[in-house]
Amino acid sequence: MPQTSSGPVLQLLASGLQRWIRNQCDSVDELNLALQGSAIELLRGRLKGVSLEARRVSFEQLPLLRAELQSGALKTVFRPGQPTQPVQLQDPFSIQGEVVLSGTDLNKALATDRWRWLADLLAEQLMGLTPLRSLAIDNDRLVLTADVITGTDPVQRSFLLCADQGTIRVNHCDAEGQLFLPMDPSITISDARLQGGQLVIKGNATVHP
Structure with a gap:
């Protein structure tokens, strides 16, 4: 993804922003930035915005296939004398866009200590059972499987997802009941859908550097 403006100052800013973004993530395989603005605006402490495209990103142990x-x-302080942090971001700023997760990766994430609470919440609130054995995405449906204490065959149920009230609402396919997923107050979900074994989420957030 090419930058909208070039030159050594903006190249230094792009390098600094890439470093900052990578430091916020567990890992990033591919990361591209496009800057909207000019070197003059940057030297005055302001940039119109940044477009980001990343692939195979792990953020807070949540693996993302893609993020746009x-x-x-952005309000910035340009510090060319500090090569390890040539640009410092100031004040909270907004971001909006789309992230994509695969059902396979999401299932693995729910088995980690970081996200096990969410697996337990889904199983308990939607199925009345814990623990959650597995999660899968079958076309446009979320399929949850949980074990039964008596040791009989595990219980499997299907659900639909949508965005509602700034978060994700999970609805039973064949029964009454729904669950609104807890959401960070700085994040607002505008669209959520399942397709082709993937979860696609659109929304906006406020970032505090």
Whole structure:
């Protein structure tokens, strides 16, 4: 993804922003930035925005296949004398965009200590059973499997997802009941859908550097 503006100052900013983004993530395989603005604006402490495209990202132990994000205006302090952090971001800023997760990766994430609470919440609130054995995405449906204490065959149920009230609502396919997933107050979900074994989420968030 090419930068909208070039030159040594903006190249230094792009390098600094890439470093900052990678430091926020557990791992990033591929990361591309496009800057909206000019060197003059940067030297005045402001940039119109940044477009980001990343692939195979792990953020807080949540593996993302793809992320496409656009930031709002950024306030910056340019510090060319500090090569390890040539640009410092100031004040919270907004981002909006789309992230994609595979059902396989999501299932693995729910088995980690970081996200086990969410697996337990899904199983208990939607199925009345714990622990959750597995999660899978079958076309446009979320399939949850949980074990039964008596040792009989595990219970499997299907659910649909949608965005509602700024978060993700999980609905039973064949029964009454729903669950609103707890969401960080700085994040608002505008669209959520299942397709082709993947979870696609659109939304916006406020980032505090």
